[in-house]
Amino acid sequence: MPGKVHVQSNINGEDTDFLCEPRQSLLEVLRDVLSLTGTKEGCNDGNCGACTVIMDGRIVDSCCVLGVEAQGKQLTTIEGIASADGLHPIQQAFLENASLQCGICTPGFIVAVKALLDREPKPTEQRVRHWLAGNLCRCTGYDKIVRAVLDASEKIQASPR
């Protein structure tokens, strides 16, 4: 039985050390080892996007990434989106546009949207839908989510942080 591996990464701006078995996914490590339970498990096979995190600037499904792969990587999870001052404009826009019901998909959506707006501050609706094709929502549907993204884009333009 292989032992645990020592991994060092930067999670939400903090240097973080953890021990994990090679077979533990990054999702399991975040939730069960580091108690960062904001990242959700949906399908656990790379279809639904509920477990989306940002790794070295790009969104990935953390269920299909091994914890050991996080060695030396920069990670952003849903816990790293809001600041000490309050919710991020993306989160605020999701609330104001009623873009969630059960909420399981919401962290994955917000993290994916953060990565989009960091790269492309003014995406078209089509671009938003294409970017979010890997995030599935089974209750609210997509319209309110897309509206929230466009709304957040405008809000961020109006008052850049």
Next chain:
Amino acid sequence: MTTSSFEYFAPTTLGEAQTLLSQYGGDAKIVAGGHSLIPTMKIRLAEPKYLIDLGRISELSYIREQEGGIAIGAMTTYYQIESSSTVRSRYLALAEASGEVADMQVRNKGTIGGSLAHADPAADLPAVILALEGQISLASSGGQRTLVADDFLVDTFSTALGDDEIIAEIRIPALPANTGGSYKKFGNKASHFAIVGVSAIVTMSGGTCQRVRIGITGAGPRAVRGRSAEAVLEGKEPTGSNLAQASEQAAQGIDFLGDIHASEEYRAHLTRVFTRRALEEAISRAR
């Protein structure tokens, strides 16, 4: 849903990976982006004792011009291919197919080498690589060999890759002048896997289709060349009836899959329709 236990290695050079693979052979699996293998391991269809992760081998991630064509390192991601100006300007169909794989999360991790090694019968890239007559360069501690994609792909999830071999590079040969390419697919709405996907690469000379290459994925147990359809159109003008005849021929000889997503008959129909669409787009781009 958790994988079996395994020992994990993250070599930083291809040579190191080859040494590990020659040591552990059949008990080891190579992991590239992990978006096919890790889910396969979770449902215990694969239970390697040793996992060799190529993710830290930077020498396997590149797109460069070579001998008039391009060479793509096996660990180059779909995202890197879809956003490469070299690929986009010279092999648009390959860039477009890469941009249609699954979703952004998968394209950020999934690799061209991983796609070929996994040989999913519904993967997008094999269709385009077949139509472009791509070559797969395999490395082992014993040396290198290169196979054309048609010889590399054997069956569903089965390739010519030996236990001690690693895909190192995919080479796409130069295309003649006046060549256009296309990839058209009918994707599964949830996974975006191709229910049927067809790539056509057509070289025009005057008003005739001088050279036609077709790759078809999703339809049968493995991605295949549409050779009889190619033969119908080569040397002919792309008239409506010639295109219809070629598209009809594309469905010949394929042992169509039938499942909950599409029956055998429907996949045959989609093969004809998407061959026609891919041919039309390739021809319009070649002019």
